[in-house]
Amino acid sequence: MAGVANSVYTCPNEEENEMRKGPWTLDEDTLLIHYIANHGEGHWNALAKCAGLKRTGKSCRLRWLNYLKPDIKRGNLTPQEQLLILELHAKWGNRWSKIAQHLPGRTDNEIKNYWRTRVQKQARQLNIESDSKRFLDAVRCFWMPTLRQKMEQTSSLSLDPPSSSSSHSNYLTSQISIAPSLSTSTQTCSVPSSPPSKVVSHVSDYSPIGTSSPSHNSLSSDSLISQLPQITEQPASSSYAFEALNDNYYMDYDMEGFSLDPVSEMVSFDTSQFDCQMAESYWIPSNYMTDTLWNMQGM
DNA sequence: AAGTTTCTCAACCGCTACGGT
DNA sequence: TACCGTAGCGGTTGAGAAACT
Numbered sequence: 001m002a003g004v005a006n007s008v009y010t011c012p013n014e015e016e017n018e019m020r021k022g023p024w025t026l027d028e029d030t031l032l033i034h035y036i037a038n039h040g041e042g043h044w045n046a047l048a049k050c051a052g053l054k055r056t057g058k059s060c061r062l063r064w065l066n067y068l069k070p071d072i073k074r075g076n077l078t079p080q081e082q083l084l085i086l087e088l089h090a091k092w093g094n095r096w097s098k099i100a101q102h103l104p105g106r107t108d109n110e111i112k113n114y115w116r117t118r119v120q121k122q123a124r125q126l127n128i129e130s131d132s133k134r135f136l137d138a139v140r141c142f143w144m145p146t147l148r149q150k151m152e153q154t155s156s157l158s159l160d161p162p163s164s165s166s167s168h169s170n171y172l173t174s175q176i177s178i179a180p181s182l183s184t185s186t187q188t189c190s191v192p193s194s195p196p197s198k199v200v201s202h203v204s205d206y207s208p209i210g211t212s213s214p215s216h217n218s219l220s221s222d223s224l225i226s227q228l229p230q231i232t233e234q235p236a237s238s239s240y241a242f243e244a245l246n247d248n249y250y251m252d253y254d255m256e257g258f259s260l261d262p263v264s265e266m267v268s269f270d271t272s273q274f275d276c277q278m279a280e281s282y283w284i285p286s287n288y289m290t291d292t293l294w295n296m297q298g299m
Numbered sequence: 300a301a302g303t304t305t306c307t308c309a310a311c312c313g314c315t316a317c318g319g320t
Numbered sequence: 321t322a323c324c325g326t327a328g329c330g331g332t333t334g335a336g337a338a339a340c341t
Contacts, residue, residue: 023309023335045326061327062310097329112330113308121306 020054024063028053032060033068066107073105077114083147085111086119086139 020028035051041064044057053060066072077085081103088099096108096115103111119139123130126138 021311043326057326058312058328059310065328066309094330108329109309116331117307 019056021059024055024067028055029063029068032064036064036068062109066109071105072107077106079147079151081106082114083144083151085114086144086147089115089119090136090140 024032031051031053035047035053039047039050041047041061044061046057047053048055048057048060051060055063084103085099088102092098094112094115096112100106100108100111120130122138122143123132123135126135128135128138
């Protein structure tokens, strides 16, 4: 599919039935949003035709679910979310959709991207296969504790929302109301006012969902999994209460804060130490990890 | 400032599951 | 039972942005 992604092209023998590919335009987004607002989602092929979109139903579905849906969160993943992803991935593997069910507002695509770009990068730098037990142990023994520590540290900070406007809030200007068929209550759906191809946004661009209770700001080092609501296989509703994930939502976390120091630091690092049967306090000084391996500068 | 490399993430593809006929 | 259409999932790609030299 070389050269396809960004060049909207049409199949030569589909003069009349030309299907668009590549990045969505503002007009297309608007069409899709308005159509779904009025008719609801589903039956994507028919939807695409009826909405006047020269896109496949599949493309429409993906655009809606991964980008346009009103409750989609964007921006850096919080430490809570990162930790949850690590834990759930350790539990379920590449079941991105299943993992995403436990992170309200996050899409499987986003989680998948996070894993590939951030987590696997760490594995590469450690010279460990990202799907190996070694790396899993490294994540469990170093990354997760560090994240937990960071969560505890940041939970004590005040969570005053930033006053600055954002690129995203500029991006979202006109609003339309979503038909009840889409949700139990009327909610707003934003129509992009500028080309949506690249939205640079931060977590702070979005309203917090569950920051009302200060008691939620403090997370123990227990597994977040244990704090999950009783979700089994049913699709996660964006409205279910998953307070832990919404905490600290204003914080501008950056996963890059976990980037490793130069690989030279790692050369002498014996990954065979990654044996979680050992007590945390035994196998490595936590400061060492924090300062040299999982560099927390960005936090 | 310009060129190069690395990173991010939106969007695509192929495949499978499932329901209807 | 086979076929077809649709929905959904996970893997992959590549353009543009950011970082680096």
